[in-house]
Amino acid sequence: MSLPAVPAEAILLGVRVDDWREAVRAAGSALTAAGIADPSYADEMIRMIEEHGPYVVIAPGLALAHARPGPEVREDGIAVVTLATPVDFGHPYNDPVSVVLALAVHASDTHVALVAELANLFNDSTAIADLAAAKSFDDVQRILGVPA
Amino acid sequence: MKIVAICGAGIGSSGILKVNAERVLGRLGIEADVTAAHLATLTTDAANAQIILTSPEFVDAIGKTNADVIVVHNYFDTAELTRKLQDALG
Numbered sequence: 143m144s145l146p147a148v149p150a151e152a153i154l155l156g157v158r159v160d161d162w163r164e165a166v167r168a169a170g171s172a173l174t175a176a177g178i179a180d181p182s183y184a185d186e187m188i189r190m191i192e193e194h195g196p197y198v199v200i201a202p203g204l205a206l207a208h209a210r211p212g213p214e215v216r217e218d219g220i221a222v223v224t225l226a227t228p229v230d231f232g233h234p235y236n237d238p239v240s241v242v243l244a245l246a247v248h249a250s251d252t253h254v255a256l257v258a259e260l261a262n263l264f265n266d267s268t269a270i271a272d273l274a275a276a277k278s279f280d281d282v283q284r285i286l287g288v289p290a
Numbered sequence: 291m292k293i294v295a296i297c298g299a300g301i302g303s304s305g306i307l308k309v310n311a312e313r314v315l316g317r318l319g320i321e322a323d324v325t326a327a328h329l330a331t332l333t334t335d336a337a338n339a340q341i342i343l344t345s346p347e348f349v350d351a352i353g354k355t356n357a358d359v360i361v362v363h364n365y366f367d368t369a370e371l372t373r374k375l376q377d378a379l380g
């Protein structure tokens with residue numbers, strides 16, 4: 143299995159945000175633009191962080207924003223947002239964040255293959271820095287190894 | 291051996307921890323049953339777990355447990371995970 147296609151609608155590059163909530167909201171709007179999730183999924187992603195803290199910042203510079211599977215998710219997919227200026231999420235080790243990857247999955251049993259692919263891609267690699275520096279949709283799709 | 295990876299939603303971050311823990315344990319030649327779970331189901335999922343893998347935010351919420359709680363900083367750094375799992379497994 144490879145990652146699902148990441149269409150141009152699901153990619154926002156060099157977004158200007160003032161704080162982590164705006165960064166997550168931008169990622170939510172990309173999911174919605176790509177038909178992956180309803181607008182309310184962004185609220186759910188923000189609520190997860192408000193409730194549990196900035197644990198979604200799973201590696202230096204990268205936030206994996208996500209919420210639980212629910213009716214807001216239309217299909218499995220990811221969105222990629224790079225920030226013009228990195229923002230702090232309040233994580234003790236991995237701030238500031240320059241790349242937000244938003245993950246939406248339909249059912250919890252289908253996500254395993256998808257996150258395994260993310261692990262393949264990001265483990266011990268330069269993919270986060272490469273994404274942060276991406277200049278075009280093509281760059282992002284090439285780094286992720288996904289079709290447009 | 292039973293290992294549980296915990297996050298808030300039980301899908302994204304704990305899934306990555308599960309996948310990477312399985313990889314590292316495979317390389318170390320250690321057999322383990324690794325599950326991804328979220329806080330709401332922690333008490334049932336983590337019963338009898340020897341090791342709980344999680345991020346710094348969840349340590350307090352996990353509270354008192356007989357398991358070794360391993361706090362992972364960079365989920366994509368398999369060297370960190372290897373070192374911490376080896377330490378916990380003695």
